[in-house]
Amino acid sequence: MNGNVLVYRGEEIAAYGFGDPHPFGTDRHDAFHAELVRAQLGDAIDYGHPRPARVDELALFHTADYIDRVSRLSEEGQGWLDDGDTPAVPGIFGAASAVVGAVLCAVDEIMHDNYRRAFVPIAGLHHAARDRAAGFCVFNDCGVAAEYLRVKYGLARIAYVDIDAHHGDGVFYAFEDDPDLIFADIHEDGRYLYPGTGSPEETGTGRARGTKLNIALAPGATDAEFFAAWERVEVYLDAQQPEFILMQCGADSLEGDPITHLCLSEEAHARAAAALCRLADRHASGRIIATGGGGYDRRNLARAWTRVVQSLAETR
Numbered sequence: 564m565n566g567n568v569l570v571y572r573g574e575e576i577a578a579y580g581f582g583d584p585h586p587f588g589t590d591r592h593d594a595f596h597a598e599l600v601r602a603q604l605g606d607a608i609d610y611g612h613p614r615p616a617r618v619d620e621l622a623l624f625h626t627a628d629y630i631d632r633v634s635r636l637s638e639e640g641q642g643w644l645d646d647g648d649t650p651a652v653p654g655i656f657g658a659a660s661a662v663v664g665a666v667l668c669a670v671d672e673i674m675h676d677n678y679r680r681a682f683v684p685i686a687g688l689h690h691a692a693r694d695r696a697a698g699f700c701v702f703n704d705c706g707v708a709a710e711y712l713r714v715k716y717g718l719a720r721i722a723y724v725d726i727d728a729h730h731g732d733g734v735f736y737a738f739e740d741d742p743d744l745i746f747a748d749i750h751e752d753g754r755y756l757y758p759g760t761g762s763p764e765e766t767g768t769g770r771a772r773g774t775k776l777n778i779a780l781a782p783g784a785t786d787a788e789f790f791a792a793w794e795r796v797e798v799y800l801d802a803q804q805p806e807f808i809l810m811q812c813g814a815d816s817l818e819g820d821p822i823t824h825l826c827l828s829e830e831a832h833a834r835a836a837a838a839l840c841r842l843a844d845r846h847a848s849g850r851i852i853a854t855g856g857g858g859y860d861r862r863n864l865a866r867a868w869t870r871v872v873q874s875l876a877e878t879r
């Protein structure tokens with residue numbers, strides 16, 4: 564067992580983005596990795612190189628028709644994958660498959676006891692549904708990873724914890740009636756921000772009714788409101804006893820993001836990641852993967868994600 568954090572990098576995942584003037588540019592990967600180098604975490608980090616996810620792996624979560632459609636539009640390289648947020652840029656199928664592949668690589672490394680903690684920037688594409696793209700997200704890496712953990716490794720209780728400013732609707736609705744997918748999401752109130760969902764009354768449906776946690780913060784909310792909400796997340800996760808934790812640590816919840824209205828600092832991300840490491844140690848043999856998620860101010864995403872990696876490295 565290696566006590567280091569496994570951090571993914573490579574041109575394959577850096578290529579996921581939509582070019583100028585789209586907020587999700589391909590420069591986000593390098594902005595983060597430059598800051599990570601500056602932080603001099605040194606011996607605490609090992610770098611992993613992604614492989615693309617195979618179609619049969621994507622199909623653990625996505626429909627065959629949708630995977631075909633992305634492949635076709637990626638070759639055509641024009642138009643939209645959704646109603647106008649997610650352009651069908653050339654090669655997007657390969658880049659989106661690489662993002663999923665990086666998360667699945669991290670799952671394999673952790674489940675083979677090579678590492679306990681991993682970070683995958685660019686991943687955390689939480690708006691993609693089983694059958695469609697949405698909100699800059701083509702394939703839902705966390706959704707695929709949850710299914711992969713079940714099918715390949717036989718885990719039952721997987722937690723998804725999301726502190727991106729936007730509600731993780733692609734994950735939430737895919738598992739809305741599934742009580743074993745443990746779901747906690749702190750986000751900006753959907754009355755003021757895309758995708759408009761995630762009200763506290765949405766606690767799951769059918770057998771899962773009452774099992775999921777959505778917490779909406781008012782526009783302008785700061786760390787104080789976040790940490791009050793976060794206490795509820797910790798109590799919830801302790802009761803749910805997950806076997807593996809997937810974190811989506813979108814940096815668009817930080818003050819200054821150009822497309823949201825929350826005013827958190829990177830301290831929120833650092834402390835949330837540290838708390839999830841302790842929870843993972845209590846319940847999940849230490850197993851946690853953090854994904855970068857959103858974040859459109861480059862300085863914010865670089866600092867917040869670096870603080871998350873630091874927390875993953877130091878909380879043991």
Ligand SMILES: [Zn+2]
Binds near residue numbers: 727729856
């Ligand atoms: Zn977001």
